[in-house]
Amino acid sequence: MHPDFSILFFSISQSVVRFYVLFTILLIYTRLSYGKTSSPEECARDCRDNEEPKDCYYRFHIEFYTTVGPACNYTAFLDQCIIGDGFEKTLIPINRQLPGPLIKVCVNDRIIVDVENAALGNEVTLHWHGIFQNGYQYYDGVPYVTQCPIPSSTTFRYDFEVKNSGTHFYHSHISTHMLDGQYGGLIVRDPPSKDPHYQLFDKDEIIIFLSDWMHELSVERYPGWYRHDLGQIAKNILINGLGQARDPIDITKGQITNGLLTEFTVRKGERHRIRLINSFTTVCLAELRIEQHELVVIAQDGANVKPKPVDKIVTAAGERVDFILTANQDVDSYWIQVLGLGECNETRRVQQFAILQYEGGPTTPTRPQPSYADGENAKGVTYNPLESTCDANNMDVCVNQLEGIDVDPDLLNVEPDERHILPFWFFNYTQYGDRILFGSNTYRTFFDVNDFSQLISTFNEIAYESPASTLLTDPRSYRTVCKKNVQNSCTEPCTCAQVINTKLNNIVELIIYDAVPVEDLHHPFHLHGYEFNVFTIGQFLPSRNISRADIDKAIEQHTERLQNGEYENPPGKDTVKIPMGGYAIIRFKANNPGWWLLHCHFTWHHITGMELVIHVGDRNDLPPVPYGFPECSNWTPALHILNIFYSNF
Numbered sequence: 001m002h003p004d005f006s007i008l009f010f011s012i013s014q015s016v017v018r019f020y021v022l023f024t025i026l027l028i029y030t031r032l033s034y035g036k037t038s039s040p041e042e043c044a045r046d047c048r049d050n051e052e053p054k055d056c057y058y059r060f061h062i063e064f065y066t067t068v069g070p071a072c073n074y075t076a077f078l079d080q081c082i083i084g085d086g087f088e089k090t091l092i093p094i095n096r097q098l099p100g101p102l103i104k105v106c107v108n109d110r111i112i113v114d115v116e117n118a119a120l121g122n123e124v125t126l127h128w129h130g131i132f133q134n135g136y137q138y139y140d141g142v143p144y145v146t147q148c149p150i151p152s153s154t155t156f157r158y159d160f161e162v163k164n165s166g167t168h169f170y171h172s173h174i175s176t177h178m179l180d181g182q183y184g185g186l187i188v189r190d191p192p193s194k195d196p197h198y199q200l201f202d203k204d205e206i207i208i209f210l211s212d213w214m215h216e217l218s219v220e221r222y223p224g225w226y227r228h229d230l231g232q233i234a235k236n237i238l239i240n241g242l243g244q245a246r247d248p249i250d251i252t253k254g255q256i257t258n259g260l261l262t263e264f265t266v267r268k269g270e271r272h273r274i275r276l277i278n279s280f281t282t283v284c285l286a287e288l289r290i291e292q293h294e295l296v297v298i299a300q301d302g303a304n305v306k307p308k309p310v311d312k313i314v315t316a317a318g319e320r321v322d323f324i325l326t327a328n329q330d331v332d333s334y335w336i337q338v339l340g341l342g343e344c345n346e347t348r349r350v351q352q353f354a355i356l357q358y359e360g361g362p363t364t365p366t367r368p369q370p371s372y373a374d375g376e377n378a379k380g381v382t383y384n385p386l387e388s389t390c391d392a393n394n395m396d397v398c399v400n401q402l403e404g405i406d407v408d409p410d411l412l413n414v415e416p417d418e419r420h421i422l423p424f425w426f427f428n429y430t431q432y433g434d435r436i437l438f439g440s441n442t443y444r445t446f447f448d449v450n451d452f453s454q455l456i457s458t459f460n461e462i463a464y465e466s467p468a469s470t471l472l473t474d475p476r477s478y479r480t481v482c483k484k485n486v487q488n489s490c491t492e493p494c495t496c497a498q499v500i501n502t503k504l505n506n507i508v509e510l511i512i513y514d515a516v517p518v519e520d521l522h523h524p525f526h527l528h529g530y531e532f533n534v535f536t537i538g539q540f541l542p543s544r545n546i547s548r549a550d551i552d553k554a555i556e557q558h559t560e561r562l563q564n565g566e567y568e569n570p571p572g573k574d575t576v577k578i579p580m581g582g583y584a585i586i587r588f589k590a591n592n593p594g595w596w597l598l599h600c601h602f603t604w605h606h607i608t609g610m611e612l613v614i615h616v617g618d619r620n621d622l623p624p625v626p627y628g629f630p631e632c633s634n635w636t637p638a639l640h641i642l643n644i645f646y647s648n649f
């Protein structure tokens with residue numbers, strides 16, 4: 001990649017002038033070699049103890065593209081052929097790959113990604129989901145919170161060191177573009193001495209990347225259709241970008257495309273660490289099982305936990321699970337079945353398959369593909385089930401029932417330094433005959449859902465509205481930040497940029513609850529910049545509205561448990577699913593200064609307001625704004641200024 005300067009050295013003589021030239025060349029050369037980077041392949045190495053970290057360079061080219069396009073007709077160009085589920089559609093992928101390029105590095109490596117936005121008319125930002133970005137706050141990828149959106153025809157360089165290991169991923173954080181294929185795996189591994197589970201596996205190669213899929217560009221579904229085919233329900237699921245599309249209602253129609261299925265090969269006897277990533281955008285959840293194999297969960301969202309064997313793993317948008325699979329069955333091949341739950345369940349039976357093939361076994365299982373009902377009825381223990389009734393009467397394992405490793409004892413203080421009680425629900429314009437939505441000269445945010453109603457999403461009684469400038473870098477953005485106690489004074493639905501100020505190093509407790517449950521919705525909340533610990537997940541059944549009194553009672557019980565020392569190493573996570581009509585109590589130590597988004601990871605919810613910013617520390621706690629960092633703002637100068645300007649010509 002770098003020019004070879006050695007050829008220039010022949011002309012060196014003793015003259016001072018020439019020495020000066022040499023000195024200059026050396027200076028340039030040093031600067032260039034300082035910028036010397038490693039390729040994605042060089043970085044995807046085995047991680048060793050006491051190894052020098054690498055600077056890993058990636059080029060991400062973003063453009064509009066189509067599945068099963070012309071590249072698929074040439075064997076020489078198959079690396080630019082995106083098949084998807086075989087259904088022809090437009091997408092906005094990265095480097096003509098689906099999922100995008102895999103980033104696989106060792107902890108402490110530096111990741112440099114040049115994002116070239118060639119998708120004309122579309123903005124881009126990429127969020128590195130799971131990476132704390134402590135010291136690299138400017139590269140978290142949240143539009144108008146940590147950076148301006150990247151306009152088309154420009155390149156933005158993300159540049160950060162990764163200090164927390166785990167199974168992470170990156171995805172678009174703007175509009176609904178994540179659904180259009182802008183995502184990929186981001187695996188950060190530990191050296192052997194730092195990985196508590198290192199002895200449990202022989203191979204660490206398999207990534208199962210789940211995404212939901214529609215057969216049109218996502219913007220077709222925002223705000224959404226009103227006359228037919230309402231809502232934002234996923235049409236299909238892809239596993240590592242592949243799958244078959246079939247008619248889920250009339251199964252006699254069988255497959256409607258002959259898309260390919262992903263195959264994972266294992267050798268009998270081997271123990272594999274499998275990294276499962278849920279990159280969904282809709283409200284569907286995914287349930288994964290592998291025929292005849294036990295799955296031993298060892299980490300969730302990059303946080304290690306004590307091993308727990310299960311049979312099915314449920315994940316919602318943004319969640320990741322690492323598990324061990326031992327290839328201890330007959331040499332054969334086995335169906336990996338992924339069911340869509342929630343809205344994908346009821347009548348739609350959205351599901352997808354991949355194949356686990358033992359070396360020497362057949363390429364396709366001899367048993368027929370299991371039906372949706374086969375998957376649903378398969379016996380066994382479920383990790384992260386939809387209903388959070390994980391108690392003595394139930395074998396299922398809720399995420400808070402796993403045991404963490406190395407939990408900060410300060411988190412177990414009976415009283416946190418700060419407690420924030422955060423209800424969420426939808427403001428339903430349709431209950432008011434839509435007159436708030438369509439009042440003259442008002443253009444309120446909304447989305448159309450499948451029961452013909454128009455909603456806006458609220459979190460802590462406010463629908464988040466983006467500023468025009470970046471909160472992290474530009475004080476002009478403060479103008480749109482919610483005023484103190486705005487909840488008491490505004491008319492519903494309240495909209496502003498909601499920021500919760502938090503003191504650096506405080507123990508912060510959040511209670512997030514589903515105040516007005518909606519059938520089938522189990523919202524996953526993701527916190528940027530942190531891993532939190534999950535203390536309690538609860539649910540009120542049968543489902544009903546949750547009042548503040550209900551939550552006060554839950555806090556009382558939680559306090560009692562803390563007093564009695566009943567929490568044993570509450571496990572870490574960065575995304576937590578709130579069961580329908582339920583709540584979660586989480587804590588974290590606010591030791592990472594910055595402006596961090598906390599949001600529902602269902603795309604249509606967070607872009608219509610189900611998000612807020614946790615602002616930790618102040619300006620002095622942050623590294624300086626990178627020189628020349630892009631700015632953005634409104635341009636509405638006073639008219640007389642323009643008049644003066646024009647009169648000068």
Ligand SMILES: *[C@@H]1O[C@H](CO)[C@@H](O)[C@H](O)[C@H]1NC(C)=O
Nearest residue numbers: 068069070071072073074075
């Ligand atoms: C591309 O390939 C498909 C299927 O392999 C084939 O039906 C089609 O004719 C090809 N198109 C062109 C233009 O060669």
Ligand SMILES: *[C@@H]1O[C@H](CO)[C@@H](O)[C@H](O)[C@H]1NC(C)=O
Nearest residue numbers: 287341342345346347376386
């Ligand atoms: C799927 O939906 C049906 C009907 O709503 C329900 O009875 C069943 O329990 C659901 N199954 C799962 C796995 O969520």
Ligand SMILES: *[C@@H]1O[C@H](CO)[C@@H](O)[C@H](O)[C@H]1NC(C)=O
Nearest residue numbers: 426428430431449451453518
């Ligand atoms: C919104 O309100 C309408 C009219 O009352 C109702 O039919 C609909 O079910 C509500 N939708 C939601 C999601 O609450």
Ligand SMILES: *[C@@H]1O[C@H](CO)[C@@H](O)[C@H](O)[C@H]1NC(C)=O
Nearest residue numbers: 425431515516517544545546
């Ligand atoms: C639950 O809350 C919603 C929104 O405030 C309200 O419309 C609905 O009537 C409540 N339901 C019950 C049973 O109180």
Ligand SMILES: [Cu+2]
Nearest residue numbers: 523600602605
């Ligand atoms: Cu949500």
